Amino acid sequence: MATTARSGGNASGSSAQRPNGTQQNKNCQFKLVLLGESAVGKSSLVLRFVKGQFHEYQESTIGAAFLTQTLCIEDTVVKFEIWDTAGQERYHSLAPMYYRGAQAAIVVYDIQNQDSFQRAKTWVKELHKQASPNIVIALAGNKADLSNIRVVEYEEAKQYAEENGLLFMETSAKTGMNVNDIFLAIAKKLPKNDGANNQGAPAGRRLNDNENNRQTNNCCK
Amino acid sequence: MSDDLPDKFDLIVIGTGFPESCIAAAASRIGKTVLHIDPHEYYGGVWASFNLESFCALLEYGNGSDIKNTKQKWYINEQLNPEMGAEVGNSNSDSETHAMAEDTVVRKPIDQQWSREKLLQQSRRFNLDLSPKILYSAGPLVQLLVSSNICRYAEFRAVDRVCTKFQNQIINVPCSRSDVFNTKDLNIVEKRLLMKFLSQCLAFGEDKTEEDTLLYRGKTFREYLQEQKVTEKIRTCVMQAIAMSTDETPFEVGIGRTQQFLGSLGRYGNTPFLFPMYGCGEIPQCFCRLCAVFGGIYCLKRNIDDIIVEADTNIANVVLEGKTIKAQHVVSAPCHIPTVLLERNVGIYGQGELVNSLSRGIFLSAEPLGSEELNSGGGGVNLLRLLADTREAILIQLSHFSGTCPKGIYLFHLTTAAQTDQPEQDLAPFVAQIFNTETDDALKLLYSAYFTIMGRKSTSSTPRVDVSTPIFCTSAPSYELDYDNAIINAREIFTKLYADAEFLPRAPDPEEIVIEGEDPRALSENSLPDDLREQLRELEKSAEHMDIEDTEGTSVIEINQVESESQQMDAE
Numbered sequence: 001m002a003t004t005a006r007s008g009g010n011a012s013g014s015s016a017q018r019p020n021g022t023q024q025n026k027n028c029q030f031k032l033v034l035l036g037e038s039a040v041g042k043s044s045l046v047l048r049f050v051k052g053q054f055h056e057y058q059e060s061t062i063g064a065a066f067l068t069q070t071l072c073i074e075d076t077v078v079k080f081e082i083w084d085t086a087g088q089e090r091y092h093s094l095a096p097m098y099y100r101g102a103q104a105a106i107v108v109y110d111i112q113n114q115d116s117f118q119r120a121k122t123w124v125k126e127l128h129k130q131a132s133p134n135i136v137i138a139l140a141g142n143k144a145d146l147s148n149i150r151v152v153e154y155e156e157a158k159q160y161a162e163e164n165g166l167l168f169m170e171t172s173a174k175t176g177m178n179v180n181d182i183f184l185a186i187a188k189k190l191p192k193n194d195g196a197n198n199q200g201a202p203a204g205r206r207l208n209d210n211e212n213n214r215q216t217n218n219c220c221k
Numbered sequence: 222m223s224d225d226l227p228d229k230f231d232l233i234v235i236g237t238g239f240p241e242s243c244i245a246a247a248a249s250r251i252g253k254t255v256l257h258i259d260p261h262e263y264y265g266g267v268w269a270s271f272n273l274e275s276f277c278a279l280l281e282y283g284n285g286s287d288i289k290n291t292k293q294k295w296y297i298n299e300q301l302n303p304e305m306g307a308e309v310g311n312s313n314s315d316s317e318t319h320a321m322a323e324d325t326v327v328r329k330p331i332d333q334q335w336s337r338e339k340l341l342q343q344s345r346r347f348n349l350d351l352s353p354k355i356l357y358s359a360g361p362l363v364q365l366l367v368s369s370n371i372c373r374y375a376e377f378r379a380v381d382r383v384c385t386k387f388q389n390q391i392i393n394v395p396c397s398r399s400d401v402f403n404t405k406d407l408n409i410v411e412k413r414l415l416m417k418f419l420s421q422c423l424a425f426g427e428d429k430t431e432e433d434t435l436l437y438r439g440k441t442f443r444e445y446l447q448e449q450k451v452t453e454k455i456r457t458c459v460m461q462a463i464a465m466s467t468d469e470t471p472f473e474v475g476i477g478r479t480q481q482f483l484g485s486l487g488r489y490g491n492t493p494f495l496f497p498m499y500g501c502g503e504i505p506q507c508f509c510r511l512c513a514v515f516g517g518i519y520c521l522k523r524n525i526d527d528i529i530v531e532a533d534t535n536i537a538n539v540v541l542e543g544k545t546i547k548a549q550h551v552v553s554a555p556c557h558i559p560t561v562l563l564e565r566n567v568g569i570y571g572q573g574e575l576v577n578s579l580s581r582g583i584f585l586s587a588e589p590l591g592s593e594e595l596n597s598g599g600g601g602v603n604l605l606r607l608l609a610d611t612r613e614a615i616l617i618q619l620s621h622f623s624g625t626c627p628k629g630i631y632l633f634h635l636t637t638a639a640q641t642d643q644p645e646q647d648l649a650p651f652v653a654q655i656f657n658t659e660t661d662d663a664l665k666l667l668y669s670a671y672f673t674i675m676g677r678k679s680t681s682s683t684p685r686v687d688v689s690t691p692i693f694c695t696s697a698p699s700y701e702l703d704y705d706n707a708i709i710n711a712r713e714i715f716t717k718l719y720a721d722a723e724f725l726p727r728a729p730d731p732e733e734i735v736i737e738g739e740d741p742r743a744l745s746e747n748s749l750p751d752d753l754r755e756q757l758r759e760l761e762k763s764a765e766h767m768d769i770e771d772t773e774g775t776s777v778i779e780i781n782q783v784e785s786e787s788q789q790m791d792a793e
Contacts, residue, residue: 093520097264100498205379
C-alpha cells in the first residue's frame with residue numbers, strides 16, 4: 001500500500017526500535033510554506049534559517065524547489081521542508097498545490113509597510129480557506145532591525161495574532177533576531193506523535209522515495 | 222496590474238494546461254525568460270481539477286471554448302430531510318430520482334445518507350479532474366518527473382487494483398507474482414498459464430530472430446493470444462487490462478503494452494500504476510512551480526486581445542489587456558488563441574480544426590463498484606478498462622485516500638474518445654456496464670455530470686504554416702491512459718523553439734543548493750551547545766502556552782546540516 005515507506009507530506013513520525021533495544025530518535029518531516037507580499041523578506045528568512053546568511057540585495061527568487069533544515073527537539077528530529085513562493089504570489093497567481101499537505105506556514109510582513117501587514121491578514125484568511133484545518137500558522141513581522149522606522153506597531157500585530165490563534169514574533173533576517181526561534185516555536189507546536197499522524201488527511205508518496213531501494217518483485221522474474 | 226510586467230520575454234505561454242506548463246518549465250529551466258498567462262483564474266485549463274462547487278458552476282456556465290455539451294444531474298435531495306424535497310437550482314431531478322434517493326435510505330444505514338447540501342458543504346474535499354490520467358510507474362511522465370526532479374512537488378498513490386469485466390462480473394487482475402498465487406479468481410492451471418504467458422511476453426523481442434516474432438508479424442494480438450492456449454478468463458485479463466488492447470490491436474502493439482505493464486511492476490505498489498494525490502490537476506501546477514522557481518512570471522486571469530507578428534523581425538506582439546508585450550515565441554493552448562488572430566489566417570504551428578476530443582462522465586456514489594474484496598481497506602484507486610464493440614473507455618474509481626473526494630464518497634471518472642457532441646450518448650454503453658440500473662445490486666448514484674473536452678486536430682504539417690511562425694499551438698488531451706502523447710507534443714514544440722537545448726534537465730535537490738559565501742558556522746550563532754535537552758525541557762515548561770516573546774533569548778536551537786543528521790542521531 002502507498003501508505004508505507006513514505007517520507008514527505010504528513011507528519012511521518014516513526015520511531016524504530018533498534019536491535020539492542022535502545023530507542024532511536026523519532027523523525028518528523030513537515031512541509032512549511034512562506035506567504036506574504038513581495039519584498040517583505042520571505043526568502044531572506046529562509047536563507048538565514050537554512051544557510052545562516054543574509055544578502056542585502058537578495059534576488060527575488062533563490063532557484064530552489066524548497067530548502068530543508070533540521071531541528072532537534074527532545075528526542076525528535078524535526079526536518080522542515082521550507083517552500084518559498086517563487087514569486088508566484090506577485091500577480092495573485094499562487095497555485096493551490098503550494099498549500100497541499102502543508103502543516104505549517106509563516107506569514108511574513110514588513111514592519112515598515114502597513115500594506116504588507118494588511119496583505120498578511122489576507123494570506124491568513126487564504127490559509128484558513130485553502131490549507132489543512134490543522135495548519136500551524138506563525139506571523140512574522142520582519143525587518144525588526146529597522147524598528148526605529150516601524151509603521152506596524154508590535155502590540156497591534158500581537159493582538160491580531162492572538163485573536164487568530166497565530167504564533168507571533170518580530171524577526172530580522174538581517175541580524176538573525178528571532179529567526180531560529182520562530183521555526184523552533186513552530187516545530188514545538190506541531191504534532192509529532194504517530195497518533196497525530198493522519199488527522200483524517202490522506203497520505204501519498206514521493207516518487208523518488210524508493211529510487212535507491214527499489215524492489216524487484218516483478219511477477220515474471 | 223499588468224503595468225509593471227516587463228515588456229519583453231523570450232517566451233510567452235498562454236494557458237496553464239499540461240503541455241503548456243511543460244514547455245514553460247522547460248524554457249525557464251534553460252534560462253529563457255518566460256511569461257506564463259492564463260485567461261482563467263485557475264491553473265490547468267482542461268487539465269485542471271475543481272472542488273465540487275466550482276465544478277458545478279463550471280458545468281452550469283456550460284459552453285466555453287474548451288468544454289462543451291455540459292450536463293449535470295443530482296439524484297439526491299437538496300437537504301437530508303426527505304420531506305423538504307424542494308428542488309432548486311439547475312436540477313433535472315424528477316420523481317424517479319427521488320425514488321432512488323429514498324431507496325438508498327432504505328438500503329443503507331442512516332449515516333450513509335447524503336444530501337446535495339451535505340456534499341456541497343464538503344466541496345473543498347473534492348478535486349474533480351477534467352482530464353484524469355493514470356500513470357505507468359515506468360511510463361514517460363514518471364520518468365520525466367523523476368529525471369527533471371519535478372517529482373519533489375507532488376505525491377502519488379499507487380493504484381490499488383486493476384480490474385476487468387468478465388462474464389458480467391468485475392474481477393481483480395492479478396499483477397504481482399503473489400497476486401497471481403493468491404487470487405481466488407483463477408484456478409491453479411490458469412495461474413500457471415498466466416505466469417508462463419507473462420514470462421514469455423517479457424522475454425519477447427529480446428531475440429529479434431525468434432520464430433514467434435516472425436510468426437505473428439502482421440497478425441493481431443488477439444490471434445496471438447488464442448494460439449497461446451490460455452483460458453477465456455486469462456485472455457480477458459490480458460487483453461483488457463494488461464495489454465490494453467482490442468480485437469484489432471496489432472500483435473506488436475499488444476506485446477509492447479504488455480511489456481510496459483510488466484516493466485512498471487514492483488516499483489511503487491502492488492499494481493504498475495500511480496495516481497497523483499489530489500488529482501491530476503496538480504501535475505501542470507508542479508511544472509509551473511518549476512518554471513517560477515527558475516524565474517518564470519505567472520499571471521492568471523489575463524485576457525489576450527491579440528497577437529501581432531512583426532513581418533520583418535518575426536517577433537510576436539502579444540496584446541495583454543491593452544498592453545503590448547514582445548516575445549520571440551508564443552505557445553498557446555488550442556482554446557486560447559485569440560479569435561482575431563485566427564480570422565487573419567496566420568500560420569500557427571500545430572493548430573488544426575476544432576474537434577470534440579474526449580467524452581467525459583463524472584459520477585459520485587456512496588458505494589464502491591464491485592465486490593467487498595475489490596474495495597478492501599476503503600477502496601483507494603481502482604482502474605477498470607471497459608470495451609463495447611470496437612470502442613473502449615477508462616473508468617477510474619477514487620476513494621478519499623486519493624485526496625479527491627470526502628470520506629464515504631466514491632468518485633468515478635469515465636473517459637472515452639469523443640464520437641459525437643453528445644458525451645452521455647458516447648458513454649452510454651459503458652455506463653450500462655457499470656451502473657446497470659436493472660439489477661438489484663446496482664450502484665446508486667448521487668450525482669452525474671457529462672461534458673466534452675474540445676481540442677484541435679493536431680496538424681504539425683498544416684500547409685499554411687510558415688516554418689518561421691513564432692506562434693505554436695499545443696494539443697488538447699487525447700484519449701490515452703498516461704501522458705505519452707501530451708509529453709510528445711510538449712517535447713516537439715520545445716524542440717522547434719530551442720533545437721539543441723536539453724528538455725527539462727534535472728533540477729537540483731535542496732541539499733545541493735549552495736549559495737556563494739556560505740558559512741555553516743554562522744548557523745550556530747544562536748545555539749547554546751551544552752546540555753541542550755535539559756534547557757529545552759525547561760523552555761518547554763515555561764512556554765506551555767506559547768508565549769514566545771517571554772522565551773526570547775533563552776531559547777535553544779540546534780540546527781544540523783542535513784548531512785550531519787544521521788551522525789547526530791547515532792550520537793544520541
